[in-house]
Amino acid sequence: KQEVTQIPAALSVPEGENLVLNCSFTDSAIYNLQWFRQDPGKGLTSLLLIQSSQREQTSGRLNASLDKSSGRSTLYIAASQPGDSATYLCAVRLGTQGGSEKLVFGKGTKLTVNP
């Protein structure tokens, strides 16, 4: 059974700091991995999606990497801002051929960026 773990559960940093959020998964047979952001009381907003054949994806100040063999992904946030404060969740889509569309989620890392 695929399990997704995110450590730490919470992280507090001063504004301007570069930071890394970690995600690990137990079964490397994934189709893709997606990072989401969730603000309090809101739904999930997709940030980046990495296909299983890719190593990384970038969007603005965000960079996500994927190492399937070791079952790890990282989300790098450069020059953090108070507006980045949110819970960040990673999710893996099961199945190497894309036949299963289930996403298995980690429990998230709650990020606080202090001004």
Next chain:
Amino acid sequence: DARVTQTPRHKVTEMGQEVTMRCQPILGHNTVFWYRQTMMQGLELLAYFRNRAPLDDSGMPKDRFSAEMPDATLATLKIQPSEPRDSAVYFCASGLTRGALGLFFGEGSRLTVL
């Protein structure tokens, strides 16, 4: 701006009552998912549909939960009878099979069962 729409946003009900949550997926998306989020368990998949056909509802308590897609623009999740342990935020998400953009989530329906 295409988005997944969920109603109601908030629902407070008493134990034993029927609850129906509705979702309008993004037009053109062929997969629809129902997830439940709690502090303890995080996000759990309840059911999902592809081209309106139910593919997996193994995460749902079958005796009280049911999920349907009467047409391509509407998905429903029904709880009957509701119990306090059903209190959670229920999310609907839609996407495309083999889509490169992943899943799009609605704002959620926050259910409180007293």
